[in-house]
Structures are given as C-alpha cells and as structure tokens.
Amino acid sequence: MTAATMTAPLTKPGANEGRIGLRGNLRHIGALVRRNALQIKQDPESMFDVLLMPVIFILLFTYVFGGAIAGKDHQADYIQRLVPGMMAMMGMNIAMAVGSGVNEDFRKGVMDRFRTMPIARSSVLIAKIVVEIGRMLVAIAILLGMGFLLGFEIRGSALEFLAAVALSTAFGAALMWIFILLGLSVKTPQAVQGMAMLVLMPLQFGSSIFAPPTSMPGWLEGFTKVNPLSTLADAARALLNGEGAVAHPALITLGWTVAITAVAMPLAVAKFRKKT
Amino acid sequence: MTTKGGNAVEVRGLVKHFGDVKAVDGVDLDVKEGTVLGVLGPNGAGKTTLVRCLSTLLVPDAGRAVVAGYDVVRQPRALRRTIGLTGQYASVDEKLSGWENLYMIGRLLDLSRKDARARADEMLERFSLTEAAKRPAAKYSGGMRRRLDLAASMIGRPAVLYLDEPTTGLDPRTRNEVWEEVQRMVREGATVLLTTQYMEEAEQLADELTVIDRGRVIAEGRVDELKAKVGGRTLQIRPADPGELDRMVGAIAQAGLDGIAGATADHDGGVVNVPIVSDEQLTAVVAVLGGRGFALAGISTHLPSLDEVFLAITGQKTSGAPESHDLTEDQQYAEVSA
Numbered sequence: 109m110t111a112a113t114m115t116a117p118l119t120k121p122g123a124n125e126g127r128i129g130l131r132g133n134l135r136h137i138g139a140l141v142r143r144n145a146l147q148i149k150q151d152p153e154s155m156f157d158v159l160l161m162p163v164i165f166i167l168l169f170t171y172v173f174g175g176a177i178a179g180k181d182h183q184a185d186y187i188q189r190l191v192p193g194m195m196a197m198m199g200m201n202i203a204m205a206v207g208s209g210v211n212e213d214f215r216k217g218v219m220d221r222f223r224t225m226p227i228a229r230s231s232v233l234i235a236k237i238v239v240e241i242g243r244m245l246v247a248i249a250i251l252l253g254m255g256f257l258l259g260f261e262i263r264g265s266a267l268e269f270l271a272a273v274a275l276s277t278a279f280g281a282a283l284m285w286i287f288i289l290l291g292l293s294v295k296t297p298q299a300v301q302g303m304a305m306l307v308l309m310p311l312q313f314g315s316s317i318f319a320p321p322t323s324m325p326g327w328l329e330g331f332t333k334v335n336p337l338s339t340l341a342d343a344a345r346a347l348l349n350g351e352g353a354v355a356h357p358a359l360i361t362l363g364w365t366v367a368i369t370a371v372a373m374p375l376a377v378a379k380f381r382k383k384t
Numbered sequence: 385m386t387t388k389g390g391n392a393v394e395v396r397g398l399v400k401h402f403g404d405v406k407a408v409d410g411v412d413l414d415v416k417e418g419t420v421l422g423v424l425g426p427n428g429a430g431k432t433t434l435v436r437c438l439s440t441l442l443v444p445d446a447g448r449a450v451v452a453g454y455d456v457v458r459q460p461r462a463l464r465r466t467i468g469l470t471g472q473y474a475s476v477d478e479k480l481s482g483w484e485n486l487y488m489i490g491r492l493l494d495l496s497r498k499d500a501r502a503r504a505d506e507m508l509e510r511f512s513l514t515e516a517a518k519r520p521a522a523k524y525s526g527g528m529r530r531r532l533d534l535a536a537s538m539i540g541r542p543a544v545l546y547l548d549e550p551t552t553g554l555d556p557r558t559r560n561e562v563w564e565e566v567q568r569m570v571r572e573g574a575t576v577l578l579t580t581q582y583m584e585e586a587e588q589l590a591d592e593l594t595v596i597d598r599g600r601v602i603a604e605g606r607v608d609e610l611k612a613k614v615g616g617r618t619l620q621i622r623p624a625d626p627g628e629l630d631r632m633v634g635a636i637a638q639a640g641l642d643g644i645a646g647a648t649a650d651h652d653g654g655v656v657n658v659p660i661v662s663d664e665q666l667t668a669v670v671a672v673l674g675g676r677g678f679a680l681a682g683i684s685t686h687l688p689s690l691d692e693v694f695l696a697i698t699g700q701k702t703s704g705a706p707e708s709h710d711l712t713e714d715q716q717y718a719e720v721s722a
Contacts, residue, residue, distance in 0.1 A: 143484075216475075221476070225464055226464040226465045
C-alpha cells in the first residue's frame, strides 16, 4: 500500500474559487424555473389544483351552500363575500403543492446531479417558489374570471385590487416555507399531502372565508379571529369591495407573513442544507 | 493542475462511518491522470460511499482526498466544476426530454444559451439519442437512460469522471455500448474512477484495480497481475453427445498437457471445465479433443467471478455486508458543507 504522502499539490490557490456571482445565480435559477415549468407541461394533471379548485369551490359554495348561508335571494352579496375570501385561501392551497414537489425531488436521482454541480443549492428551492407563485397567480386569475361570470364585481380601485392580489400571494409564499419544511421532513409526497390537509381544513373552514364568524359558536368565533386566513380574507374583501376597514386586517396579515417567513424560512433552508 | 502522469485522484486514509456501519474504513488509492481505476467489490463493500465522498455528496469522517488538485472537503465548489458523476440510478429529470435535460445542465454549467443548445445536440448525436431527443426521459429504455446520464455527466467536459456501477442491470448489448463510450472518453483524455461488481467489466475498462471489501482495500495492482493471482480463466467445452463428458475428461488427463490439471465434468451443465492460464493451453486442449475424434458443440472461456477473485485473495467468500442504499435516507444525506 502506498505511503501516506500526497504527490499532488496540496490545494490550488484561492480556496474561494468557484464562488457563484449574482448573475450566475440568476442564470441557474432561470434554468431550474424552466425545468419546473416543463415538468408542468409534461404532466398537465399537476395543474388540476390550480385550474379546477377555484371553479369547483366557487360553484359549490355559491349554488349549494350559498343560499343556506346568505339566504336564497342574497347570492349576489354572497359572491362579493366569497371571491375575496377564496383568493386568500388559494395561496394556501397552491402552496401545499410545493411540499410534495420538494419531497419528490429528493427521492429522485436528479437531486444528486444538482448537488455535484457548481450551483448554489438554494437555487433549486428558489426556482420552485418562483414557479409556485406563478401558479398562484394563474389560480387567482381563474377564480376572478369565474367570479365575474357569476356576477362578481370589483368595487375597489385598481391599486386596491393589486394590493389584494399582492397580499394574498405574499401570504401564500410565506406558507410555502412551512410546506417546504414539511416536504423535507416526511418520507413520501403522499404523507406531505395528508399532513397538509390536516392543517388546511380547520384553517380554511374555521375562518371568515365562507361564512360570517358571528354565526358560529363563541369558541369557534374566537378561533376565526386569530386565524390569519380570516384577517387575510377580511383585508382582501375590504380591498376588492372598496368598503370596510383595510389597515387593521392587512397589517395583521403582513405581521403573520413576516413572522411565518422569519421562523419557517431559516428552518427550511437549514434542513435543506443538511439534506443536500 | 497536476502534471501529466501525475495523480488525478489521491485518497489517503478515507473514513466514513454511518453509526456502527464502517462503510469506508481507511481507504488509500490513486488514479493516474488519463487512466481508469476499477474499484471492484461486492454489494456493501463501500464503493458507493467512496464515490459519494469523492463527489462532495458526503463529507468523510477522516482522511483526505484531492481530486484534480482540489481538496474534496475544503474546496467542494471548485471541485464540482471538474467532476462528472454517473450513478447506479440515472440522475436525470424523467419528466424532461433528453434534450431539455442536457440543455438545463449546460445552462447550470454557465454555458451561453447558444453553446448549451449546441452542446445538447452534440451529445445526443454522440450517444445515439438524437431520435429520442424530444421524448421524456421516463419513456427511455434502461440503456438509453444510462446513455443520457453519461451524456449529462460529459456536458461540462469533466477532467475526472466517476462511474458508479455504470452497467449494473443492463443487458449485454447495452452494456457493450456503455463500455465503448467509456473507452472513448478515456481516449479523449478523461480520468475515470469506475466501481463494479464484475471482473469482466474491470478487465474491459480498467488499467488498474483496487479490490475493496467491508470498507477496506484488500488488493490492488494492474488487472493482469490480479488475474494471474486469481488463476486465469475457465475453458468450458460442450460435447455434441453429453454421454461423452467423462471420456473427454479422461482424454485430457491422458494427454498430459503442460500446465493442464484438474479438468472436471459438469454433468448438470453438460460441459467439461478446464482451468487454463493461456491461449496456447486453450488451443492444445481443443487440439487433443479434436485429434481423438470428439464431436464438439460449443467452446467458451470465462473469467473468474467476483466470488472466485475474493476466494483467491482472501480465502473467504464475499462478505455481503449491508448495501449502502439500505441505510436510512438521513444517513445517506448526512451533513455536507456547501
């Protein structure tokens, strides 16, 4: 056996060689966004949540439950309540998919390929988030289109409308970090979905999205008050309908957005680093 | 860069344990620039863990490794620019087409759009995948996927290429295609570290061999040296009439050929097995049988199996330790610095 000496030079000059600049990072993220977009093209069923969920939910709640919730002759009022609320919900529902997506990536050999390449590991995550935000915007567009068909009208200004979209998207993006963390922590994409649903259902329905909290028992009404989906829905409602208090629910939602990101993002990134 | 004739890979005292499993337990090895080192060992010998350490996927617990002049622990980013890895499991995105996979990798390697496009076309052509360029990799056959994986590893013209059991699970024809590609890469100057379970593959591709078992090197040297140590090949002769097996064994023994001893009849297989060390011996044995008027239906020679190699080197059967991918995911993905 060879003696414990090395004939190769110890190291090449410049231990930092290979550091990736901003332009390089953007190029890598661009290539990976393209990858994620092509995956959707190849597997159009993965867009079902984006394409069908807004349609099904809006029809279900307007025609099946809407009459019971708002009264048979008040469906027009109910749509004004429902659409902004669902806009708030959409971010959360789409964000869920990022968890199973990240989980699936780690089960495939392609992750090994990325990890042996001279790219920042975070670009894989960032590309995913960029694509998911794109999906959220598509879902919101479909939701609004469907809403318009059923008589929904935007009564706020264009700026207020944009603010509502931005707030919903920002909150959804914050939630993505939680789902990424979940996706990195559990074993299978199915488990990610199961666990996500467990969190999703109470938050969705224990909120002001579908029914006025004042119609609920006291304890549930209390829960809806602290549920960030309620405040987001209230803010979106006030912005799109051009009436009611905006500042208070919007600020609370922003607070949640920042807090969730501040806690979940470092945890998710640390977990990702550890796994890669 | 190491000078010509220097070592492209140097590993000293490399150790990687997963809990109680000593996957790599003090490995030393060198790969000279422009040559192929075969790392031969059974499942669970530590081959994959070794390759994962050398490709920055795992951080070793102890020891040092310098690849293409870069320390695998301290300069992983720079190292990643100079290596290519093709694993046991194809590391391509199955939902993307072959072309899109190669284009993506070109872009991730900082090629311009134009260069990435040209390189993707070039590599598809070279690996005979042009016709399948637009199909998703999921629809490729096993051999096509492996070729795409090799092409992906070659996009960045790596100085050092790791091939982790590149033909495991492939049919013989596809295996030959992969071998031809590897030989071509070496002709073009690549340094290759190849892990394999097959003596035949090692003989085809490798200049030197390192045999490892339970995370340790148990033998090393040129392929012909190790083969000589193990005892050459086995000549198998199939008579047209299986009833003549014993008479053939008798005839070979009677002939008293130089260096030929221990011909045996395998009645179940319908063949006579004769251990030989040279082509001359093969000719002599066949000449004897032909001279005595035996009708032969088939002749073949076989390299010793990995089991026989191990038996010859260690006097023991292969250990069959747990395979590295039996480890839990967390162990496999144990901490690696960015």
